[in-house]
Amino acid sequence: MSEPTAVKRTRHFTPAVFWPSVALILVFVLLAAAKPEGTNSVIANISSVVVKNAGWCYILAVAGFVVFALVVAVSRKGDTVLGPDDAEPEYSRGSWFAMLFAAGMGIGLVFWGAAEPLQHYNFPRPGSGVKAPGSTPSPDAARDAMNTTFLHWGLHAWAVYVVVGLAIAYAVYRKGMPVSMRWTLKPIFGDRIKGRVGDVIDIVAIVGTIFGIAMSLGFGVKQLAGGTEHLTGWKASNGMLVGFVVVIAGLAAISVATGLDAGIKFLSNFNLVIAAILMAAVAILGPTLFLADEFVADLGNFFDKIIDISLETLPFSGETGSKWLSDWTLNYWGWWISWSPFVGIFIARISRGRTVREFIIGVLLVPTLVTFIWFAIFGGNGLYQQMFGHKNFIGPDGTINADIALFQTFDNMPMTVWLSVLAMLVLVIFFVTSSDSGSYVMSMMATGGNPNPALRVRLTFAALSGAIAAVMLGVGNSEQGMKALQTMAILVALPFSIIMVLMCVSLWRELARERTLRKRIESEEYAKALAEHVAGEVKAGIYEEITQHGTGTQARPIETTVDLRRFFERLSHQARRRQNSAEAPILGETGADAAQASEPAEAAGAGEAVEVGAAAGEGSGSGRAAAGDDGGGRPS
Template identity: 40%
Template sequence: MKKVSKTVFSTSVFIAFLFILWGAISPESVAGVTGNIQDFLQTSFGWFYLLAASAFLIFVIFLVFSRAGSVRLGKDEERPEYSYLTWFAMLFSAGMGIGLVFWGVAEPLSHFSSPPTGEGGTREAAANAMKYSLFHWGLHPWGIYTLIALGLAYFKFRKDAPGLISATFYPLLGDKVKGPIGKTIDILAVFATVFGVATSLGLGAAQISGGLSFLSDGIENTLTTQLIIIAVVTVLFMISAWSGLNKGIKYLSNMNIILATLLMLFVLFAGPTQFMLNFFTTTIGNYLQELPHMSLQVSPFNDTQQAEWKQSWTIFYWAWWIAWAPFVGTFIARVSRGRTIREFVIGVLAVPTIFSALWFAVLGGGGLYAEMFQGAGIVDLMNEQGTEIALFKLLEGFPLGSVISVIAILLISTFFITSADSATFVLGMQTTNGSLNPSQSVKLTWGVIQAGAAAVLLASGGLTGLQTASIIAAFPFIFVLIGMGISLYKDLRKERPRPKKGRNAKPAKQQ
């Protein structure tokens, strides 16, 4: 515990503990207060979330084409620590694993049933449903992740700064980053991480519970079942966290990507393959064509249907990604040492976006096909039992549906473990002065807090409570991201192009 930053650690733990205690004593009060704050932020600052997310994306794309693109995230002679396959698997598993499984079928069908404009249930609504699903899971979220990960990796591995969010502000604040301002930045990062990750853990618990209840009449999809699942998985991810980054997280991440790919390929080839591939191609085209319009559409003329839809979906997602940013960004930075900025940005933006497009074309496209042409009734079941049922209802119509559903539950569980495992590492790192190897006791503390926060949010409002927490936690962190971008740009301007080296440079050393 020698390296623990007492101010950041104790303050963060105290705030999180008070919230969990408040939720345990009076979940109705938590739901009421946080709901009012959420309504205010969404109504008054929805435009700000949209502009900020788009600005972050434009900034990191700009770096690809600037002279800073050749700058290495490390010393000039260092090379990547992990292979491309392992790197993609680790960043993808941490970045949005549970969410993609949860929303892969449910989101396109939700947009199909209740679109932002026009009537639901039409072919136009189906096309727009896929376009907006990819919009929410494509370039924008990964642009947010890229910004914070780039800042952390650059200052940590190239400038030998502590692996803290506050350390990236040195070009702007100087030695003030070591004082109250820097501590406040780090506490905001921890706060956003706890509730951003708790949202995903709550979604994972709800879907595992929904899947088990769908497969077995003896299991009910209730809060009690969800809390038991959180408790069991907490023990499992703490065991994984105990084994370290290069064992637990690395192996589980590779397992995640294999299971996810196998599930997607099974649905692709056992389902309407031609329809899904056509949908994939069309969705990519619609997405790229409509990206500027979707990015900045805020319904200034009080179109109630569109305004409510935008707040419930797009603004929630942007807030969720921002709340996840310190966690995912820190983790991606940790596994990206040795890559150039150009290689890093292209990899982090392009690969997950393409995979997300294919995922939604297969899972979401399969759901839309079943609903539109086979009368599967998935939407009606979602309205009755919740969105977490959508995936399992779709799989029911496939050969070996029950077996595939069990595999899907296993996938959700491993994503759950990986996300929570990664988050305990990141929270430990942020509260131990940037240590790349936080102590087991610190990781254990944050593991218990994450599980407690997820349980409280589920108890106080279910899915709505999870969404509310993300939106509130993300708002102050937007300003941290803006400052980080300015600071990073200021320092990158000092970099000078360096001559190319030979290919026999050594890979980055593990720490």
């Protein structure tokens, strides 16, 4: 049995990973269903302790992931192919980007596209020096709102996915390991990764993934219910939320059953087209020139402030700063980290044949740019309406209803209903692809890295993710349930962030080791090629030297294994003798002189020979050479 397959597993799954993961998830579901308020309270208390004592760890780690990704991309390590050196990508770039985008952000983009910039505009980040605008438009508040939104959804989010995805892809396609989280740390833990250490890593990854997916599904269902209420007037209730979960989870199960290529690929490509149509429609029907100006300005403002806001922990803002950090930045970092096993393994699965550099650029930069464009259009449209009197999104209680903010921005635009329906369609498909991809990835981890996990295992995780979302939204207060899901994502992300730091160390070591080995091989190949090249030049030089000192005979090319240094010394010595001897002209040497040229061959020892092309007694053979014969009756 090969080394990676030493992990014990049954025909369909790895018991030491599957059963503990399912048990932990079921315990949480049962507790949340039986005592929702008590469960939420316990989670909130634990989260408060973690945020106060370890919040800086999240901030520093995620900023470090961005630096790590960029350094690897621009270094020579980026030349490494994820697979054999001659491997070709399995998917076109268009399909690859579509699957990356649908799995990586999906529901969150639709939910927060207009809502988050408006939220930050209404309640600016503590410590930013920007005051709440109230009824007076505030350009400073708008700029800070877009900066903060770009921070939460841009480079930092995708850098988290790059670390996990690249570590998995390298381990699987370059090292031949199974598709599982544990094998990324084999260079650090060695054979211990096959035992309990590896089991714990995979369990943490599965539990984190399912809470990240459940959190995303919760946002999606709430927005679907809010959109339905906004369009039809039907009051959104817990029953409606659970109904949406059941229906869409059923669609996800169908997609799961059809497999990756038939299900996820088709839905991802289709949804990318629909999302692009929606984005283009809003850009054209909205304040187009304002949105273009705003996008360019947003990019400049963000990259001008990126270092400051990336490392901001709000230490001087007291409880207000701590609460804001927990509700926003740490919430997002926890969400992305908890999602990273799912997204990382999924993008690794579809990235075979890409170079490390292409992988990082594709996963880090391209989706980030598209995300910025998305928020500039939807968020910019909302800010334009709020600032210039076209729409007031701030409710009587001074807050913004994130569930319906997107649909409210459509109210003052042509084709309001069509835009709303299109947005809900995009939301549903993102819901399905997230659940489908997530269950697929969790199943691979629970089956020891099986790239084609059993259908029953995939359906199990699809059902569990739907069950968590349904229980947290349908039992008790849905807002508290969503808060609990967000908090759980932050908590589970803490141990996995440590695993991710170790992934960076492991991956850097392996890429550096491979780069060193490649340089050594290239040096050896270069030395070999240089030797062959020099040998060819030496042969040509010998040929020229002999013909210059011959007797007019057309010498044949020389093949030699003698000591070339001694041979050249002998030729030089003979040249000096000729110059000092007036009786022996260079072109009239006798055969005795030519015979002397063969002396180095005799001195070189047995097995060494020089074929000079003119035999001893060249004077008598010169006539034959002129006749086209080399002395043996053969044409020269």
